[in-house]
Amino acid sequence: MKKDYEDIPGTIVFDADRGREGYQLNQFCISLRLQKNRDEFNADEEAYLDRYRMTPEQRQAVRDRDWNGLLALGGNIYYTSKLAANDGINFQNLAGLMTGMGVEAYREMMLNGGRPPEGNRYQYEWDGKGEG
Amino acid sequence: MARVTAGVGCSHVPAIGVAMDQGITDQPYWAPVFEGFEASREWMRKADPDVIFLVYNDHCTAFDASCIPTFALGCAPEFHPADEGWGPRPVPVVKNHQKLASHIAQSLILDEFDITIMNEMEVDHGLTVPLSMMYGEHGPDDEWPALVIPLAVNVVQYPAPTGNRCYNLGKAVRRAIESYEEDLDIVIFGTGGMSHQLQYKRAGLINREWDTRFLNRLTSDPVGLSRTPHVEYLREAGSEGVEMVMWHVMRGALDEDVTEVHRHYHVPASNTAVGHIILENSEYRISAE
Numbered sequence: 458m459k460k461d462y463e464d465i466p467g468t469i470v471f472d473a474d475r476g477r478e479g480y481q482l483n484q485f486c487i488s489l490r491l492q493k494n495r496d497e498f499n500a501d502e503e504a505y506l507d508r509y510r511m512t513p514e515q516r517q518a519v520r521d522r523d524w525n526g527l528l529a530l531g532g533n534i535y536y537t538s539k540l541a542a543n544d545g546i547n548f549q550n551l552a553g554l555m556t557g558m559g560v561e562a563y564r565e566m567m568l569n570g571g572r573p574p575e576g577n578r579y580q581y582e583w584d585g586k587g588e589g
Numbered sequence: 590m591a592r593v594t595a596g597v598g599c600s601h602v603p604a605i606g607v608a609m610d611q612g613i614t615d616q617p618y619w620a621p622v623f624e625g626f627e628a629s630r631e632w633m634r635k636a637d638p639d640v641i642f643l644v645y646n647d648h649c650t651a652f653d654a655s656c657i658p659t660f661a662l663g664c665a666p667e668f669h670p671a672d673e674g675w676g677p678r679p680v681p682v683v684k685n686h687q688k689l690a691s692h693i694a695q696s697l698i699l700d701e702f703d704i705t706i707m708n709e710m711e712v713d714h715g716l717t718v719p720l721s722m723m724y725g726e727h728g729p730d731d732e733w734p735a736l737v738i739p740l741a742v743n744v745v746q747y748p749a750p751t752g753n754r755c756y757n758l759g760k761a762v763r764r765a766i767e768s769y770e771e772d773l774d775i776v777i778f779g780t781g782g783m784s785h786q787l788q789y790k791r792a793g794l795i796n797r798e799w800d801t802r803f804l805n806r807l808t809s810d811p812v813g814l815s816r817t818p819h820v821e822y823l824r825e826a827g828s829e830g831v832e833m834v835m836w837h838v839m840r841g842a843l844d845e846d847v848t849e850v851h852r853h854y855h856v857p858a859s860n861t862a863v864g865h866i867i868l869e870n871s872e873y874r875i876s877a878e
Contacts, residue, residue, distance in 0.1 A: 461820045462747075467791030468828050472747040476654065483654045490650065490674050525789060534788035534829075535649040535745055542674035548603065549859045552792035563793060567857040571784075571795025578824050 466583040467556075471533040479531020485509040485519070486536035489543045498543065524555050591689065591766045591773040594873035595636060596839040596847070597629075598807065598866040599722055601645060601780045603714040604859035606678055609721050622863055625853025626722050632851060632867060633723050633734075636875045638776040640686045640736045642693075642762060643716055644838045645780045646744045648673070650713035658705035659750050660758065662697070663712075663739035664690045670729075671711035679729045680717050686736040689769055693738065696765035702758055704740075712739060719780045722865075735776075744781065744832045748819055752837045756815035759841020766842075774873075779839030781832030783854075783864035784825070794827040795862050800854065803833065804866055808849050811840045829861075843870055850876040 462470045469475070476483075485506065488494045498505040506516055518526040522544065527537045541551045553563030566572060576582050605622060608614050614623045650671045652658070668683040697704050716739055721727070724734055740762075743749060750758075759777070766775055783803065786794040803826075806814040815837045822831040851867040869875055 462823050465791070465824050465828075467789050468786065468823065469789050470747050470823060470828060471745065476657075476746050480654055483649070487649055487653045490672060492672070495674075528789055533649065533745060536654070538787075539649070539674050547859075548787060552787060552860050555788060556790055556792050566793055567795075567860065570797070570856050571862070572786075572791065572793040574794065574796045574799070574825060577791055577794060 464580045466577060466580045469528045475531045475533070477531070479533065481509045481511045482515045482519070482527065482530065482532050483536040485511065486532065486539045489539045495543050524551060591769040591771055591775055592873075593763050593766055593777055593842050594638065594774050594870060595776050595875060596843045596868045597719070597723065597776060597778045598836045598839060598864065599719040599778060599780050600782055600858070600861060600863045600865065601715045601718040602858040602861045602863060603673070603718065605863070606714045606718040606721060609726060610679055622855050622858050625855060625865060628851055629723055629853070629865065629867060630725050632876060635878055636776055637774070638735045639773040640689060640738060640775045641720075641778055642738045642740065642766070642775055642842070643719065643778045643780065644740045644742060644835045645715035645719070645778075646832060646835065647741050648713055648715060649745060651711045652741070657743050657746055658741070659743050660702065661705040661707050661710075661741040662690060662694050663707050663710050663741070664694055665708050665710055668710055668712040668716070668737075668739060670717055671713045673713050678714065678717050680721060681727050681729060681731050681733050683712055683716065683720075683733060683737045683739070685738060686773075689771070689773070690738045692769050693762065693765040696768060697758075697761055700761045700764060702761050707741070710739070710741075715780060719778055740838070742835050742838070744834065749831050749834050751819070752815040752817050752834045755834050755837035756812070756841035759838040762838065763842040777839045777842045779836035781835050782826070782830055783833065783862040784827050784830045785861035786827030787829050787860050791827070793860060795856050796825050796827070797854075797856065797862065799825045800862055800864055804852060804854070804864060807836070807840055807866060807868065808847060811845075815840070840868070843868055846871060848874070
């Protein structure tokens with residue numbers, strides 16, 4: 458089925474298909490909401506990850522803290538942000554990492570009013586700019 | 590009879606809660622965000638609702654991926670602030686008007702809105718940040734000045750309920766409230782937004798023009814506004830901007846003609862455009878008192 462939101466550039470819409478693919482990954486991430494689980498994860502990441510039936514790609518993206526990769530593999534930002542919080546990364550700094558701009562340049566962009574909609578609505582506007 | 594006197598639209602950016610909890614609201618970054626809520630706190634003292642019906646979304650805190658209700662009504666006696674990964678917010682436990690909540694649950698289902706009933710639930714920043722913004726500082730040993738009935742809406746996994754569905758749910762909530770015999774003043778909150786995208790390469794999107802039009806149309810064209818398709822929120826207001834469907838529940842519970850008595854808009858708070866509006870039903874001109 459064609460999805461009318463798939464031509465939005467730089468955006469992964471967390472829909473039911475992604476929810477299905479990312480279920481184990483997202484359940485792992487939300488478990489880190491609790492201190493007891495964070496302690497166990499930080500003591501032995503591999504042993505903790507054994508509890509969740511993630512794909513090898515998802516598991517590697519967790520190891521690599523590949524924030525965009527996690528989203529492409531079915532993660533949702535409200536879940537992956539729990540892994541980021543465990544690592545001491547807040548929402549704004551996580552966004553800075555995902556955009557590829559880096560934390561400082563991203564913060565500066567937000568202070569100047571954020572990313573404008575102009576040129577950022579459709580994938581064709583990003584094609585040829587080396588993005589997307 | 591219980592009655593809806595007014596509606597409040599309000600962003601619920603988590604960093605705003607953090608700024609309040611850390612006592613840094615007068616720093617240059619935060620001061621302009623909070624200045625716009627000084628009049629709102631004065632208004633809340635005048636409105637003095639007995640109950641707030643608060644429409645918000647959970648951010649994968651109380652609900653994990655195992656169960657994703659589209660509309661979940663809080664029917665527990667109280668709701669504790671949740672640990673979202675950095676400890677619970679130091680704010681009061683949220684107390685429910687449990688009998689009214691049960692009445693609303695029953696009324697909504699017979700009115701063909703098949704909501705989920707939550708008899709145990711923790712609440713995250715989506716619910717507590719708007720209370721903090723509108724009431725100011727309240728510590729964990731304190732009490733919120735009003736009872737709160739939470740309605741959690743799924744806006745995390747696409748699709749969120751349509752704006753039209755939310756608007757009509759607001760009307761059903763009002764019918765439920767007005768069929769409850771106790772003499773109660775109720776203010777309804779729609780929270781979330783405004784434009785923001787937290788994820789992937791387009792993170793940081795802000796659309797001031799679109800947000801302004803949304804705020805204008807809450808008064809001038811609420812029905813047309815409620816028919817905004819999801820793809821427009823996603824494209825124009827960012828992937829997390831779709832939270833704004835929750836404002837239509839608030840708007841649907843008000844009169845067709847309302848008076849806008851306060852508005853505030855500021856960019857940025859962390860990744861987000863902060864938007865806030867107060868709309869009064871004509872019978873209850875709180876701000877004119």
